[in-house]
Amino acid sequence: MDLFKKCYDFTRADEIKAMGVYPYFRAVEENEGPVVSIEGRKVIMAGSNNYLGLTSHPKVKEAAINAIKKYGTGCSGSRYLTGTIDLHIELENRLAKFLGKEAVLLFSTGYQTAQGIIPTLVHRGEYLISDKDNHACIVAGNLIARGASVELLRYKHNNMDDLERVLSKIEKDVPKLIVSDGVFSTGGEIVELPRLVQLAKANNAKLLIDDAHSVGVIGKGGRGTASEFNLVDEVDLTMGTFSKTFASLGGFVAGEAKVIDYIKHSAAALIFSASPTPASVASALAALDVLEAEPERVDKLIANAQFIRTGLLAEGFNVIDGRTGIVPVIVGSDELAFQMWRMLYDEGVFVNAFIAPGVPQGRQMMRTSYMATHEEHHLQQIIDTFKKVGKQVGLI
Ligand SMILES: Cc1ncc(COP(=O)(O)O)c(C=O)c1O
Numbered sequence: 001m002d003l004f005k006k007c008y009d010f011t012r013a014d015e016i017k018a019m020g021v022y023p024y025f026r027a028v029e030e031n032e033g034p035v036v037s038i039e040g041r042k043v044i045m046a047g048s049n050n051y052l053g054l055t056s057h058p059k060v061k062e063a064a065i066n067a068i069k070k071y072g073t074g075c076s077g078s079r080y081l082t083g084t085i086d087l088h089i090e091l092e093n094r095l096a097k098f099l100g101k102e103a104v105l106l107f108s109t110g111y112q113t114a115q116g117i118i119p120t121l122v123h124r125g126e127y128l129i130s131d132k133d134n135h136a137c138i139v140a141g142n143l144i145a146r147g148a149s150v151e152l153l154r155y156k157h158n159n160m161d162d163l164e165r166v167l168s169k170i171e172k173d174v175p176k177l178i179v180s181d182g183v184f185s186t187g188g189e190i191v192e193l194p195r196l197v198q199l200a201k202a203n204n205a206k207l208l209i210d211d212a213h214s215v216g217v218i219g220k221g222g223r224g225t226a227s228e229f230n231l232v233d234e235v236d237l238t239m240g241t242f243s244k245t246f247a248s249l250g251g252f253v254a255g256e257a258k259v260i261d262y263i264k265h266s267a268a269a270l271i272f273s274a275s276p277t278p279a280s281v282a283s284a285l286a287a288l289d290v291l292e293a294e295p296e297r298v299d300k301l302i303a304n305a306q307f308i309r310t311g312l313l314a315e316g317f318n319v320i321d322g323r324t325g326i327v328p329v330i331v332g333s334d335e336l337a338f339q340m341w342r343m344l345y346d347e348g349v350f351v352n353a354f355i356a357p358g359v360p361q362g363r364q365m366m367r368t369s370y371m372a373t374h375e376e377h378h379l380q381q382i383i384d385t386f387k388k389v390g391k392q393v394g395l396i
Contacts, residue, residue, distance in 0.1 A: 021338035023345070023353045032056055034374045036350065043345065044378050046308075046368045047352040051216050051325045052290070052297045053373025054247035060286040064248075067282030075275045079106070079264075083275035091285050095252060098288060099215075099223060100232045103260035106252050107269060108276050110212050110241030113251030114141040116269035117208060117239060118179065120262075124149040127176035127205075129166060133157040135185050135210055142179070158184070160195040167203040176205040182225030182238075183213035186359060186367065188326025190218065193225055197234045208237040216245025217302070217325050221295035242276075245291065248284040250276040300372040301325050304379060308370060311383035316396040320365075328354075329366040329386070331395060337364040343389040349382050 002008075016022045030037040033053040036045045054060050067087065077083035092104040107113040118141030122128045128145050130138060132154045146152045153170075156162040163178070170176065178200050180191045191209065200207045211224040219227030222245065226235040237259065242250040253263060264270065276284075291297065308327050312319050318330040331337050334355040341353035344366070352367040359365060368382070390396040 016338060019338070021342040023338065023341040034371055034378050038350065043348050043350045044381060045350050046370070046382050047350055048371065049213070049244035049369055050247060050371055051245045051301050052247070052287070053371040054245070054287045054290055057247070057287070057290060059290060060247050060283045063282040063286035064279035067278040071278035073279070074277050077274060078271055079275040080271045085278060085281070087278060087281040087285065088275060091281050094285065094288055096254060098292065099238060099254045100227070101238065101254040102257040104252050104254045105260050105264050105270070106250055106276055106281070108250055108273050110239070110243060110251035111137040111140070112269040112273060113239045113241070113253055114138045114210065115144060116267035117237065117253050117263060118142060118177070119145040119148060120267040122150045122177050125151070127151045127153065127170055127174060129153050129155065129163070129176060129178045129205065131155060131157055131180045133184055133186065134179060134181050135212065138179050138210060158189060158192055160192050160199060163196070163199055167199060167205070170203070172204050176203065177208055178205045179208045180210070181213070182209045182211040183217060183324045183326070185213055186354060187320050187328055188213070188322040188324045189320070190228065190322070190324065191225060193229045193231055197231050206236040208239065209235050211238050211240040212244060213324060213326065215240050216291055216298060222291055222298040242280065242284040246284040246287040248287065249280045250284060297372040301370060304372065304374045305370045307376070307379050308368065308382060311379070312386055315383065315387045315390065317386065317390060325370050327368045327370065329368060331364055331366060332362055333364055336393060336395070337366065340366060340389055340393055340395070343392065344385055347385045347389060349385045
């Protein structure tokens with residue numbers, strides 16, 4: 001049997017393309033933030049994680065250009081060896097202060113960050129306890145750990161009773177790490193942190209929260225999930241990304257200095273991979289400057305998402321309620337997801353079509369997300385377009 005047979009037999013993407021409704025890998029030709037050009041046409045972007053709209057901010061762009069002029073285009077090595085520049089250290093220090101933690105360590109992506117932390121901290125015979133809906137990078141980190149004989153247990157999504165049940169089966173003094181998204185990337189719900197912290201404390205577990213969709217979105221001045229609940233000291237480790245609010249590329253973990261130092265000297269995902277580029281670090285630093293100077297952007301983002309939530313609910317859409325930058329609209333089947341995606345796109349609105357098995361059967365959705373820089377006319381156009389298309393497909 002040919003190893004590649006599965007590739008030659010894979011026809012699903014071609015079938016969707018032949019139907020003219022393939023939503024993925026569409027090339028953006030120009031990007032102003034709320035409006036982008038695709039296939040020579042301007043469309044309103046309602047699917048990006050550019051939460052504060054900073055990818056086109058003049059100061060953020062200028063910082064990237066200046067960093068290239070000073071340091072060149074790449075670092076050509078791992079942080080461990082020749083790949084550290086002073087900007088990496090500056091961003092680590094600035095972010096630690098912003099998040100109220102002793103230390104921060106940068107990684108080259110958020111995805112790598114989870115793979116860097118989880119198998120590094122949890123060893124053979126120790127327990128890893130994970131929400132069933134955690135992001136794919138946590139799942140990948142968990143699988144690496146399980147390959148090294150870590151005990152992996154999962155609990156029902158954001159269900160603290162189920163977590164309590166899982167914890168009750170494990171001896172109290174066995175070391176454990178509980179991992180959860182702070183804001184879940186698909187549904188946009190916020191983790192039940194107060195109860196999670198209480199259960200972690202009662203069961204001698206450390207806590208890792210993935211704040212990819214939380215920093216710049218919730219908490220005081222956008223300081224994330226722990227800040228949202230006044231539990232900064234109770235969350236042991238917070239990880240995140242620079243690919244959303246921070247308008248760049250890269251990941252980070254924040255926590256106690258001794259723990260961060262251990263990860264720094266042990267994580268394969270850090271040691272054996274090149275460091276974030278000068279332009280990436282400089283733009284994340286500039287984005288942090290803007291976030292600190294203009295916290296009202298966070299309020300604007302939340303108000304924009306709420307405008308859409310209220311508008312779509314009023315039109316009769318099945319919207320997952322929430323208070324983050326993510327507004328998912330349930331459509332209920334792959335077919336409808338593809339069809340509706342295409343119709344919205346043709347009408348000038350770009351959203352994300354989430355299909356099974358990425359989401360459970362029946363939960364297929366138009367996953368929409370917002371920016372502080374969307375203006376009311378953009379938001380109204382999104383609602384009007386949803387209404388028109390929703391009626392045409394019989395969803396409302
Ligand atoms: C919850 C969550 N964690 C981590 C990541 C990965 O971040 P990055 O894009 O930096 O790899 C994402 C990105 O989609 C995410 O949604």
